[in-house]
Amino acid sequence: MKTICAMQPYLFPYLPYFQLAKEVETFWVLDDVQFIRRGWMNRNRILLNGNPHQVTFPLAKAPRDALVCDMRLADQFQEAMGRLERTVEHAYGSTIGYSRVKELLEPLKNPASDSFLDVTLHCLQACFEILGLSTKLRLSSELNLSTELRGQDRIVEICQSVNATRYVNPIGGQSLYDAEAFAEKGIELFFLKGALAPYPQVGCSEFQPGLSILDVFAHLKPNEISLMMDSYELITKGNQPVCNEPRPPETCRVLS
Structure with a gap:
């Protein structure tokens, strides 16, 4: 049994992106x-003064179909990263994980490549290492797939x-994929539903969910992050929880 996922690259995405990576052998x-x-x-969001704050990693202009x-x-990427570093220090400077966040951002101040893909892969790999x-x-x-393949056909x-x-x-892709189309090719289709459990956030009286993984790294200890990573459920198209291997029903991957 070989399990994969396929996603666009994101800079410091939110926790469920990494929960998805944990569930598969290869992340395409x-x-x-x-x-x-x-x-x-x-783009992403961090917590600033108790409120979600959008940050942008600026890219050069490109054709619409790039x-x-x-x-x-x-060209102004490094300058923007200098401003972001100061914003992040203001946002998370007093948190237990600020040094970890600062270390993740450090390479962006002087990236080895001007490729968005290269930079993003480097950041994702660094996050993978932190998360074990x-x-x-x-x-x-x-894979040299045909450029004519789109959507579900490309994934299959x-x-x-x-x-x-x-x-x-x-889980957001349930409406995009047909389980029968996958089954016809001998592929089981599952959806991962992440559980964004509340955790203490600096200067925040009401939990702000769905922020960048940087917010998780800033506020939680490694063992707490490990527990968060396991807090998701795997479901089929019909919203039924799935056990990945024979085990008692109560230990099926529904750990929210």
């Missing part, structure tokens, strides 16, 4: 698909190309 990064403008690949692998950092994930990051462009083809028998997608 979709680098040969169109970059989503005004999306979240190069692929993820074609995107480059903007051994999941392999691979690029979908390695990725699965077949690498002999995957299980595919896991974030």
